[in-house]
Amino acid sequence: MITTRALTKRFGTTVAVDAVDLRVREGDRYGFLGPNGSGKTTLVRMLLGLVYATSGEIELLGKPVPKRVAEVLPDVGALVEGPGAYGHLSGRRNLALLDAAGRGGSRRTRRGRIGEALERVGLAHVDQRPVKAYSLGMRQRLGLAAALLRKPRLLVLDEPTNGLDPQGIREIRELLIELNRDGTTVFLSSHLLAEVEHLCTRVGVVDRGRLVLEDELAALRAATGRVLVATPDAADAVAILDGRVENRDGERLVIRHEDPAALNxxxxxxxxxxxxxxxxxxxxxxVVLEATGPGSDRFGEPG
Known part of the structure; x- marks a missing residue:
């Protein structure tokens, strides 16, 4: 769905994206992680043809970008750097104008598709108030609704939960999992480790413009060779295990052992x-701290 080869972007003497080889497969829920300023948004904008690469190659849905980006975009939903909207118009009217300006959507089905998109992101109840009266979280939801108007094969999202409260974050996460289950590949750029860990099946980590890690999340979160045990008989367990208990905190034990079933x-x-x-x-x-080294504590800082 997304492939880059030695993708590089320079702004003068500054290298924002440095020879990135990225691979997002059909059906992935791909988390593209990096601290603020690491090059995530620049790379996302290049994927969508909004910024031209200095060098390297991009394929989106099997076609070169930006050369054939116009053929690809009808099958791609995107939310990048916050949603744009006319503040004096309602959310529904904004979506209608966006749909009319795009490709691949029937005018006859427009009203129904807009209603469905608003329903999916939790904005179906919103009246005709102008978008300028929306909260930041509501604007994010509206941007995601715009990305869903044409049932995209690929969703490209840059910090989609920005401004949402914990309930809203969970709702968007559940929506993205549902969309993925129905066949949409999700590419999500974020600096929030916890959100990516809850949502994604595959992860790429960028640091200072370079891709330093890409793998299945399950493989990255491999077992450590320790077992976590909670028992009211902690003292007895310590005595029985003869030095294999590495840490004890009340009833909770950390034990060197490869097989939880055998230990149980x-x-x-x-x-x-x-x-x-x-x-x-x-x-x-x-995993991320090991891959990125000093300075990676910038993860999780407000965008």
Missing amino acids: ALLVRSGVRVRSIDSERRTLEQ
Whole structure:
């Protein structure tokens, strides 16, 4: 769905995107992670033909961009750097104008498609108030509704949950998972590690313009060789496990062991009550910090 080869963008002497080889496959929920200023938005804008690359190649839906971008865009929904809208018009009127100016949508079905898009992003109840009276979160929802007008094969989203409260973030996450399940590939650029960890199946990490990591999220979050156990008999468990307990915090133990099932069987046979047991896995934060090194604490800072 998206392929780049040695994609580079320079602004004078500043290298914003540095020889990036990106691959987003059909059906992915791809999280494109990077701290603010790492080149994420510049790369997204190049994908959509809004900014020209200094060098390198881009393919979107199997076609070269920007050369054939006009053929591709009807199948791509995008929300980049916040939604644009006419502040004096209602959300519905803004979507109608946007749809009329685009390609691939029937005028006859326009009203129904606008209603469906607003319903999906939680704005169906909004009256005829002008967009200038919308909150930032409502504007984000309207931008996402615009991206959904033509049931795109590919969604390209830049910080889509910006300005949303926790309930709104969860609703958008559930919507994106549903769209992906129905066949839409999702490419989401973000600096919020927790949101990408909840939503995405595949991750790319960019730092200072370079792609430093790209892999399946499940593979990145591999087991650490430790097991997390909660037991009211923590002291007995420590004695039984003979030095394999690396940390104890009340009833919670961190134990060196490869097999939670075998460890659970051992503890139960020894009379230890086990409230919960699970493999410890690396967090996405740990993975990213290892890949990016010093300065990567810029992740999660407000955009």
